[in-house]
Amino acid sequence: MTNYKPSLERLSQLITLLKDSACRRMTRQLLNMGTDPTQIMEVCQKSLIDIGHKYETGEYFIAGLIMAGDIMKQIIDMVMPYVKTPQVPSGRGxxxxxxxxxxxxxxxxxxxxxxxxxxxxxxxxxxxxxxxxxxxxxxxxxxxxxxxxxxxxxxxxxxxxxxxxxxxxxxxxxxxxxxxxxxxxxxxxxxxxxxxxxxxxxxxxxxxxxxxxxxxxxxxxxxxxxxxx
Ligand code: B12
Structure with a gap:
C-alpha cells in the first residue's frame, strides 16, 4: 500500500473515494501535526459537495451519500475537541x-x-x-x-x-x-x-x-x- 504524506488534499481525495478508515487515520495525523481543525472541516464540506455531484451524475448512489454522511460525522467528532475554546463568558446570546x-x-x-x-x-x-x-x-x-x-x-x-x-x-x-x-x-x-x-x-x-x-x-x-x- 502506498504511504501518502498527510495533507488536506489527500484527506479530500480519501473522503471523495469514501475510504472511511483511511479518512480517520489521515484526520488523526493532521490533528497531531497541528492542522487547524476549521481547515479540516472546510475540506470535508467541499469534498461532500463533490460527492453530491457524483450522486447527481449517477457515479454514486444513495449508499454513497450515506457513507459520506457517516465519514463526515466521524471527522467532526474527532475534530471538535481540537477547536480552541476562546476565553468567552457564556450567555452571549x-x-x-x-x-x-x-x-x-x-x-x-x-x-x-x-x-x-x-x-x-x-x-x-x-x-x-x-x-x-x-x-x-x-x-x-x-x-x-x-x-x-x-x-x-x-x-x-x-x-x-x-x-x-x-x-x-x-x-x-x-x-x-x-x-x-x-x-x-x-x-x-x-x-x-x-x-x-x-x-x-x-x-x-x-x-x-x-x-x-x-x-x-x-x-x-x-x-x-x-x-x-
Ligand atoms: C451527506 C448527505 C446526505 C446524508 C445526510 C446525513 C446527515 N445526517 O445529515 C443522507 C444520506 C441522509 C442524505 C439524504 C438525502 N439527500 Co443528501 N446530501 C448529502 C451531501 C453529500 C452532504 C451534506 C453535508 O452534510 N455536508 C457537510 C456539511 C458540513 O455542510 P453543509 O450542510 O453545507 O453545512 C455547512 C454550512 O452550510 C453551514 N450550515 C449548515 N446548516 C446550518 C445551520 C445553521 C443553523 C447554521 C447557522 C449554519 C449551517 O455550516 C456548515 C458547516 O460549514 C449533500 C451534498 C452537498 N452539496 O452538500 C447531499 C444533498 C444535499 N442531498 C441530496 C439529496 C437529493 C438527498 C436525498 C433526496 C436522496 C434520496 N434519493 O433519498 C435524501 C433526502 C432525505 C431528506 N428528506 O432530507 C441533494 C439535494 C439536491 C437538491 N437539488 O435539492 C444533494 C445536494 C446532493 C446532490 N448534489 O444531488 N444526504
Missing part, C-alpha cells in the same frame, strides 16, 4: 436552530450548533424536519436573538420561506430575531424571496455574523438607555 420541514440533513446544523456553544452562545436545537409552527412556538418560548434555518434541498425552499414569513408576521418588530439561512442549495435569490436576513455558508461565517448581530443589538440597547448623570 440565544440562538435557535433547526432543519426545515421535509429535510433530514443535519451535519452542517450540528456543526454550527456545536461551534456556537463553544463560543458561549445558548443554543436550542429543534432537530430535523421542523415545521414552521414549531419554529414559531419555540421562538415565543425561548426568545432567541438569532434563528438559524438549515435547508439542504431545493425542495425545502418553500418550507424555508414559510418559516421566515410566519415568524416575521407573528413576532412584533421589537422582539424580532435575526434570521440566518444555510445549506448547500441556498443562493442569494433564496434569501431575497424568503425574507431572511443573512445567508451563511460555513461555521466561521456563522460565528462572525452572530458576533456582529449581538454587538449591534447591544449598541441599540445602550442607545435606548438614558445617559447617566
Amino acid at each position: 440565544k440562538v435557535l436552530i433547526g432543519t426545515v420541514a421535509g429535510d433530514i440533513h443535519d451535519l452542517g446544523k450540528n456543526m454550527a450548533g456545536a461551534m456556537l456553544t463553544t463560543y458561549g452562545y445558548d443554543v436550542k436545537d429543534l432537530g430535523v424536519d421542523v415545521r414552521p409552527e414549531q419554529f414559531l412556538e419555540e421562538t415565543w418560548r425561548f426568545q432567541p436573538h438569532i434563528i438559524g434555518l438549515s435547508s439542504l434541498m431545493t425542495s425545502g425552499h418553500g418550507a424555508l420561506t414559510q418559516t421566515v414569513q410566519l415568524i416575521r408576521q407573528q413576532v412584533p418588530l421589537e422582539a424580532r430575531p435575526i434570521i440566518f439561512i444555510s445549506g448547500a442549495m441556498i443562493i442569494e435569490s433564496v434569501k431575497k424571496r424568503s425574507g431572511a436576513d443573512y445567508v451563511v455558508n460555513n461555521v466561521a461565517e456563522t460565528v462572525f455574523l452572530c458576533e456582529r448581530v449581538m454587538l449591534e443589538a447591544k449598541g441599540e440597547q445602550n442607545a435606548k438607555q438614558p445617559a447617566a448623570k
Whole structure:
C-alpha cells in the first residue's frame, strides 16, 4: 500500500473515494501535526459537495451519500475537541436552530450548533424536519436573538420561506430575531424571496455574523438607555 504524506488534499481525495478508515487515520495525523481543525472541516464540506455531484451524475448512489454522511460525522467528532475554546463568558446570546420541514440533513446544523456553544452562545436545537409552527412556538418560548434555518434541498425552499414569513408576521418588530439561512442549495435569490436576513455558508461565517448581530443589538440597547448623570 502506498504511504501518502498527510495533507488536506489527500484527506479530500480519501473522503471523495469514501475510504472511511483511511479518512480517520489521515484526520488523526493532521490533528497531531497541528492542522487547524476549521481547515479540516472546510475540506470535508467541499469534498461532500463533490460527492453530491457524483450522486447527481449517477457515479454514486444513495449508499454513497450515506457513507459520506457517516465519514463526515466521524471527522467532526474527532475534530471538535481540537477547536480552541476562546476565553468567552457564556450567555452571549440565544440562538435557535433547526432543519426545515421535509429535510433530514443535519451535519452542517450540528456543526454550527456545536461551534456556537463553544463560543458561549445558548443554543436550542429543534432537530430535523421542523415545521414552521414549531419554529414559531419555540421562538415565543425561548426568545432567541438569532434563528438559524438549515435547508439542504431545493425542495425545502418553500418550507424555508414559510418559516421566515410566519415568524416575521407573528413576532412584533421589537422582539424580532435575526434570521440566518444555510445549506448547500441556498443562493442569494433564496434569501431575497424568503425574507431572511443573512445567508451563511460555513461555521466561521456563522460565528462572525452572530458576533456582529449581538454587538449591534447591544449598541441599540445602550442607545435606548438614558445617559447617566
Ligand atoms: C451527506 C448527505 C446526505 C446524508 C445526510 C446525513 C446527515 N445526517 O445529515 C443522507 C444520506 C441522509 C442524505 C439524504 C438525502 N439527500 Co443528501 N446530501 C448529502 C451531501 C453529500 C452532504 C451534506 C453535508 O452534510 N455536508 C457537510 C456539511 C458540513 O455542510 P453543509 O450542510 O453545507 O453545512 C455547512 C454550512 O452550510 C453551514 N450550515 C449548515 N446548516 C446550518 C445551520 C445553521 C443553523 C447554521 C447557522 C449554519 C449551517 O455550516 C456548515 C458547516 O460549514 C449533500 C451534498 C452537498 N452539496 O452538500 C447531499 C444533498 C444535499 N442531498 C441530496 C439529496 C437529493 C438527498 C436525498 C433526496 C436522496 C434520496 N434519493 O433519498 C435524501 C433526502 C432525505 C431528506 N428528506 O432530507 C441533494 C439535494 C439536491 C437538491 N437539488 O435539492 C444533494 C445536494 C446532493 C446532490 N448534489 O444531488 N444526504
